[in-house]
Amino acid sequence: MARFRSLIAGLSWTTGLAVAAGVLLGGCSSTDDEHDHHDGQHRPKVVATTAWEAAFAKAAGIEDVKVIVPASVHHAPDYDPKPSDLTAVAEADFVLYASFEPFAGKIKEAAGSKAKLIEVNLDNSADKVTAQVKSLGTEFGTSDHADPWVTAFAAEYDKLGKDIRAAWPGSKQPTVVAQVFSTWAAQLAGADIVGTYGPEAVTPGQLAGLAAKKPDFVFDNAHMSTGAVLPDSGAKQVSIVNYPGQDLDLLTVYRDAATTLKKAMSGS
Template identity: 65%
Template structure:
């Protein structure tokens, strides 16, 4: 039986020292970091579109959906498990010139991001969850912060339309015309909701005990919706459940809709195989 492990890589102190040196050369005038509550409704400089720096492509995609056009991403999209990435000082110097800095609290380098933000950047903690309702709310919130509320609203309209289409297509693919029972990794539950599946149980992100795996197997799920970014192999290898790998992070194009389309395609293939 598989065990789910989450590796947390802490940013070494030498990086913090190097980062401080790099920022000293790139930032003039250092003041207290500003948080989201200080951001107001627009972070534009000289009436230009706001400059947004995101820790990963996931935050970057939220920013793009909310209407931001100048979005820089620190962790490359090729990183299989973004929280394991060690940002270099050269990665973080861009933060000093940003209007907004987007990060997630579970990222171990979040504190370094805050230190790199400088006097002008507004720090925004993003709730990274691809649950459709949460995405709509988060994109609207970011649009208000960026002063791009109209663009965010247009994106949300398109998103809801596409999401509804994908749900209908997946319902047609239900085996035997019945919603399948699935077990899902906690960060992949959104994909089960997209598929209209019945979630029999969840696991992760911490290591799963033998008893938990036994309990999940007893639920006799047809599928296991795993998280490709945290997978350690087949979760219920002896249960007969088909494992489906779900991707949460967008690619370099920062297209959040593509995440849903790809997930739907992967799930449909599994259900119709």
């Protein structure tokens, strides 16, 4: 987190990076003609801070998205951008980032890019995903791709939800305590969300209150897990993955979650 704080305070990922930016930009002059703007035939150049934002861009119609933070880095704000990242940003039309990743603006500043910064709402709730993909499709000029994706997503979401509900223990709606970034999985499962926790540390009083709800399951966030949340409550803890894989397929996140949830609810 120390590196993250230094980024917020100023462009302090070393003087060497700033020098690299000068070298990169000194050797080329980018013009609008050199950018692959969307004109009905071409897609704009998009850079995303993480695979999660990139998956939204792909859903909206951008097949080739440059991802800055490697998948091996589990906490994006701790990542130190490289000169190659500046090159990508300098040539981009759009840079996608999340509110907790303010270093995106610093990268753009260092690269001297004219790219438009777009803050992506990283929430896998169905309504939020639909709104975000449609919005990006409008921004990119790719609604011809985004709108059909949203239609396909709605159909897949309904199918997966029915599959999970068919696996409810005893055919009864389960009760769930969910980490705030995992509530979407509870919604997908049709579960009754009786409490939430995070992203800040949970106090003993909060834990006692959540345990008193006597949930059937705890849906933890695989990317921010702090271990067993309610170890003595009898609730079964399930780890929920928010980020897509290297294929940047957002639908796979839902399919994988459905598989995990059906397995947990069937007791297998």
